[in-house]
Amino acid sequence: MSMERGSFAARHDFDALPLSPEVDVRCAQFSEIAALSEMARRLVPGVQIGAAELAKYFAFDPHSILTFTRNGHLLGGMAFLFLSDRGHDALLLDDICLTAPETRYLASANEEVSAIYIWAIAATGRGIAGLGKAAAHLRQIRFRGADCYAQPSTEAGREIMRATGFKPVSSFQPDLWCYERPWRRQAMLMPSAIIQARSFSDARH
Secondary structure (H helix, E strand, O other): OEOOOOOOOOOOOHHHOOOOOOOEEEEOOHHHHHHHHHHHHHHOOOOOOOHHHHHHHHHHOHHHEEEEEEOOEEEEEEEEEEEOHHHHHHHHOOOOOOOOOOHHHEOOOOOOOOEEEEEEEEEOHHHHHHHHHHHHHOOOOOOOOOEEEEOOOOHHHHHHHHHOOOEEOOOOOOOOEEEOOHHHHHHHHHHHHHHHHHHHHHHHO
């Protein structure tokens, strides 16, 4: 994963980031792909993907690329890989080429998204404030069950990861970080709470 350098001091879970009224976030339009590709190559270390390749992924899933704008001025964008079960496994096993991922690892429109890989964030100035609305985009039904993964390529990227609840995870993929969705965390805790409540109730009778 790649991120621009910059300060991100606030501490919020990714899904609790404020929705900044200053930055508009929406799905990209095809006419913006070239500018987003150029911005990513300029701002993000190691990004090589060209406009034609980015357009291929955009055509596969138009919801996978967002633009951040203010008063009609492009401030940046964010790209995701919506992974199927097969793609999720490939990510953890380091079997997927993240610079040019094969679409067979991506979830189709009628397939459940198993994991979200944050492919790149490129933003200038106040653009980073668009992260809250980007997180809201990922709370749609199709994406709610998927945890988010990323590989920060700069110290600023790690700062943002730490500030938004991402944690390094054990995997064959080097320097992989994961953000577990809060409702999934609660669901994991729920069964034991129910069992304890039932045990308490049984003990009273």
